[in-house]
Amino acid sequence: MSGYIALTYTDLLLASVFLVINGLLSLWLHLGLERKLAIAALRMVVQLILVGLLLKSLFSILSPWLTLLVATSMVLFAGREVWARQDRKLRGLWGFGIGTGAMAFAGAGITVIALTTMIGSDPWWTPRFALPVLGMVLGNTMNGISLALDALHTGISRERVSIEAQLLLGQTRWSALRPVLRRALRSGFMPIINAMGAVGIVSLPGMMTGQILSGVDPTEAVKYQLLVMFLIGGATGLGVLAATFGSVWRLTDERDRLRLERLTKPKDPT
Amino acid sequence: MNPENPLLKVGNLTRLMIGPVSFGVGAGECVAITGPSGTGKSVLLRAIVDLDPNDGQVQAGDVIRADVPAPDWRKTVAMLPAESGWWLDHVAPHFQAPDKIRGQLPLVGLPESAMGWEVARLSTGEKHRLALLRCLEGKPKVLLLDEPTAALDHDTTLQIEALLKQQLDLGTAILIVTHDEAQAKRLAHRILRLDGGQLQQVAA
Numbered sequence: 195m196s197g198y199i200a201l202t203y204t205d206l207l208l209a210s211v212f213l214v215i216n217g218l219l220s221l222w223l224h225l226g227l228e229r230k231l232a233i234a235a236l237r238m239v240v241q242l243i244l245v246g247l248l249l250k251s252l253f254s255i256l257s258p259w260l261t262l263l264v265a266t267s268m269v270l271f272a273g274r275e276v277w278a279r280q281d282r283k284l285r286g287l288w289g290f291g292i293g294t295g296a297m298a299f300a301g302a303g304i305t306v307i308a309l310t311t312m313i314g315s316d317p318w319w320t321p322r323f324a325l326p327v328l329g330m331v332l333g334n335t336m337n338g339i340s341l342a343l344d345a346l347h348t349g350i351s352r353e354r355v356s357i358e359a360q361l362l363l364g365q366t367r368w369s370a371l372r373p374v375l376r377r378a379l380r381s382g383f384m385p386i387i388n389a390m391g392a393v394g395i396v397s398l399p400g401m402m403t404g405q406i407l408s409g410v411d412p413t414e415a416v417k418y419q420l421l422v423m424f425l426i427g428g429a430t431g432l433g434v435l436a437a438t439f440g441s442v443w444r445l446t447d448e449r450d451r452l453r454l455e456r457l458t459k460p461k462d463p464t
Numbered sequence: 465m466n467p468e469n470p471l472l473k474v475g476n477l478t479r480l481m482i483g484p485v486s487f488g489v490g491a492g493e494c495v496a497i498t499g500p501s502g503t504g505k506s507v508l509l510r511a512i513v514d515l516d517p518n519d520g521q522v523q524a525g526d527v528i529r530a531d532v533p534a535p536d537w538r539k540t541v542a543m544l545p546a547e548s549g550w551w552l553d554h555v556a557p558h559f560q561a562p563d564k565i566r567g568q569l570p571l572v573g574l575p576e577s578a579m580g581w582e583v584a585r586l587s588t589g590e591k592h593r594l595a596l597l598r599c600l601e602g603k604p605k606v607l608l609l610d611e612p613t614a615a616l617d618h619d620t621t622l623q624i625e626a627l628l629k630q631q632l633d634l635g636t637a638i639l640i641v642t643h644d645e646a647q648a649k650r651l652a653h654r655i656l657r658l659d660g661g662q663l664q665q666v667a668a
Contacts, residue, residue, distance in 0.1 A: 353549075353551070355545075355547050355548075355549040356549035356550055356551040357549070357551075358515060358545070358549060359545070359548065359549025359550070359551070359595075360549070360551060361515065361534075361535075361538065362513065362515065362538055362542065362543050362544075362545065362599075363538070363539075363542075363598065363599070363602065364535040364536065364538045364539035364602060365535060366535050373551055447517075449514050449517075449534040450533070450534040450535055451514065451515055451516065451517070451534070452515075
């Protein structure tokens, strides 16, 4: 295997020329995309350079507390993202808490188990392993949970009459909400199921490609990718289940009533 | 009918702008509730079946609401809401035993084949009549009906009323919300008026 080829900043400048061409085309064709393209590209450059510096210092300091701090803020940011992506949210702290809690439980929990047993880095919280794995797991769990909660809350508000009809016929809250819950779980699971089915044929995952580019044997890179996909699949599934069950529990009460007043109303499209 | 010991006993029921109200409905008795729109007649029915948070003591025979799980309570005291709800594509699976109910469809002016219909193609009135049969299937002791004939023509309305009288003969207690004064007079033994959150007897 050939080794790792380091890139120079000139290489990057050269690569960015293609994006600049796109910007010029947009100007010439009056597409009005050039501003958005430029801002997005600039954000990407700044964010990635900063994260590179941050990771570099984290890796050299090797402090468990700093690693924990970064991991916690990753979970909180992902939680905020889940909250923001729902059309109708649970009122109060519950809105942020259920998504974030589910991610902390499933995403962080599974990452810790993987680090301590399968990856076996020493010490297990070594940021070079912990943070990238947590990032990949959280990114996907976040997607699944936000899709599932959005589908659940929309479905419950839209089908209030049919849910209450079932409650009135003497069904329990779990049984009356089962059709909506099942649909919400399906939307939450769909991205990861699709990703697992398409991987290797339609898409070559970024992590595996990166490892191959840096000189790792493809069969070894595949093993890492499989590990990560299993972790992502497991964490997404558990996170989606925890978040939707928590939300159903909050939107009903012990007398088997539907408590829609605990849900915010969506903003009307302007 | 024994007014001293009613089948449905409501004591100091309070919910939002309603109450506290207390009243009873005897076995085989029909009580109608009338009143201007927006006074909370539906809210009152929902509170009795415990579909919304509320305060008060409610009892059906020797079943005390606070002592039983809410699903059991709603099987004893059943409510037919003004808008019927459906959660599957076809009519039949909404019933516990569709084959037994099929024969009763003519009682509400529908053909027996209605059991195989698609919910999406039902009219409001058809849905409502099917929902009434579905509600009766659990053999509740007390029936709370919210405008049960609002979407129906006169002949079908009379047919539904005949079915309800049959239920009264079986000893069911019925509390019916209606805008139709003629219907209240035809069916009800007593008429209560809900206004300003309080119930008042209109006629005996």
